Amino acid sequence: MEPIGEPTGHPAVFDGPPAFDDLRRAVDGALFAPGQPGYTELSTPWNLAVRTSPAAVLEAATAQDVVEAVRFASANGLPVAVQATGHGIASDLDGALLIHTRNLAECTIDPRGWARTGAGVTWKTVLSACAGTGLAGLCGSAPGVSVAGYTSGGGIGPMARTFGAASDQVRAFDVVTGDGRLRHVTAETEPDLFWGLRGGKSSLGIITATEFNLLPLPTIYAGALFFGEDSAARATFAWSSWCHTLPPEASTSLALMQLPPTPGVPEALAGTFTAAVRYVYTGSPDDGARWLAPMRAAGVPLMDAVQTMPYSMIGMVHSDPEDALPASEASCLLADFGPEAAQTLLRAVGPGTNSPQLLVEIRQFGGALSEEPAVPSALCHRDAGFGLYSVGVAAPPELPAIAVHAAGLHASMGEWHFGANLPNFSASSGAAGFAASYTPEVLARLTRLAAHYDPDALFRLGQVPAR
Template sequence: MFTALARDLTGALTLPGEPLYKELAGGFNVAIAARPAAIVEARDPQDVVAAVRFAAATGHPIAVQATGHGLADAMDGAILVHTGRLDECVVHPDGWARVGAGVRWQQVLDAAAPHGLAPLCGSAPGVGVVGYTTGGGLGPVARTFGWASDRVRAIEIVTGDGAARRVTADDEPDLFWGIRGGKGALGIVTALEFDLVPLPAVHAGALYFDGTDAAAVLHGWRSWTRSLPREATTSIALLQLPPLPGVPAPLAGRFTVAVRFAWTGTTEDGETVLAPIRAVATPLIDTVRTIPYAAIGTVHADPTDPMPVHESTDLLSSLPAEAADALLAVAGPAAGSPQVIVELRHLGGALADPPRHPSALCHRDAAYSLITVGVLAPPIAAAVPAHGEQVRAALAPWATGGALPNLGAATGAERVARSYDALTLARLTELAERYDPAHVLRAGQVPVRAAA
């Protein structure tokens, strides 16, 4: 069936049972077993064009991944376009970068560092640039500099109709609106160009507290975030880290609380701003110091190895004392929570600023994000998803009903509707009808449309 497609490719076509198929189909969440009908290892944008056109002609859906961090469904019957070989990474000393769809953030961090420049990456530098940015991009210095998607200059994409396009605010403005925040709804991005910020170093790290101090730390953090200047970006995580290699001994096998902090002003001012949290309780570990921005991944110290996980997420309009108590009751040290991480991120600041160019990214007015992460391993595997919903239910009085596209990756009409307000979703759907008339983009987190 795929012989004609293979003839049109510069890269490889691989099928189930072949060694390359197993290598490329895997994702970061090993609880999801991807089963595409075929995988195209794209070597250039024309390979992407060939795959999309073949899918339209044969009735296959199209899926895309580079690093596998956004894997959300099994991709049954789809042609998976793997963009990991599109690895161009060029940093311009005057403040911008161009990267291919296979580039991870650490590559950009390392290339930008000699110029004193910083990309608005996420907390995990091993994540791919494109999937992160098209979903908005909420990073460790986001309250100072805003969303990564708002820094995009140009996008090169193969839309669902099989056309390769270069998209800017002036050329193809509808696509420029929809791709930034719309994830993969309109096509497969092959390259991005985006602005960097001048930030060679940042005062950042984490304070880890014993679980017995959880209530004091959470309530202290809640009060502290109400008046933080936008130079400060912070999150708090209720942690139950297993005793595994790489987990520091003071944190392994016990309940702890982490306050993550990044300050883009002077070191002296950062120390002053952080002092109230340091005074709440005595940290088990204190890693806050001035670091090269290229080491920003150490702040959250996110896991780097694939694992079977389940995530639940929400956005909150506020975090009063009652909400903190509700969270402690369901996920605090005495709750018997099966989650490895229950995290709140403080939003606002530059994240709430109107963008220079409007986009499909919604929910800019949310005050906090919530995510739970549980490992689907015996004996707690069955309890993790249900408990994640219990956490959401406990905080429901303060939830907005929305969700960020990149947090808690999932598919389906309900999840997509939470990612966008009604007007934005309607416009995204209209654009999808225009640029994907054969309805090939129906794998992953995309607007659900009637079959073509």
């Protein structure tokens, strides 16, 4: 990577608008303009189908770099966006100053049961750091995403029914607000901002560090059952009834998949239609096996990968892809999912439908997630019963057809729609999707907070409506 700006104190010429020289001189990190190799790498999101065109990219080296960047953007009328792994970027970022936080890599595990991570740290790093300690952080199904981005969107992962949302475990944030201040925010110091940062995504500021509780959970009984095309429908119907019987110690999802024969895909699953039952049980393995028994009896699995495993291996439950891909994603919340909904889903994307979707997943919610935490947050729609998510992967010219198919799928499930979405699943929907993630009352409160903490509306891209 070739930075166009070098650390403060080193003479360099910024090959971009002259005004950016002031920012280059003020920061320790490197600044990149369009056309530079570093610019392309840092501005490319996880979804390769999304094209971004920021005015410049700052690879922040310190939290103070973020402060300087926000102050510079305010002085020059530039919108600001933030990226660590790029999973939440869905705007073209035209003319924005993009702050990349991957070098904010602090990761401290306190044996007393909490952690502090910089904005560039992924859950994969936390899982590795906690291995052997008996402690666990409430990560998502894809450990390759950043702690800060995931948690600021609420963070509803594969143990949400047991422990609630990741944002419920936050102790403090370090955040740079739109007024250019670096704040250490807790429920006691700034309760309104603490409320909004847990669920409000990046609408109120750029998180530079997160402190959160860890759970005493050295092992889990978890994994996935994979059913082939001949028993996928039977497994889907069985899951739609079985999931309603589960205790809060169990979290599950159902994925209808058509995985390509590519490296990393098990031979038994490659190039064929499968139904995967994902399952995490936090109690004893014997009890976990007893609760799972009805699904094991629903057919003859192609693979049975449910077993006792270290918590650090939780990413194997979903085995989400880590490499960047061109994708078309869609999601919504469902009020319920029973046999009639299962029948409708199978008609749209089941065996023999030639669905272009790589994966269609139904996640069960409820349990601890449906309970309001002791310290309230901006995360809404905790009473939704299920989530529907679809993703198709193809060359960019083919993605619009996949999106049209997904729209038809979601419309066919309209009878069970909850009428809303979740922040971490709304990136592809822009400001409208962001608004659908909140009740009118919560959105109004977030908008008021944004007006206070971001007076110049720097963080307006795809977030709280411009004021």
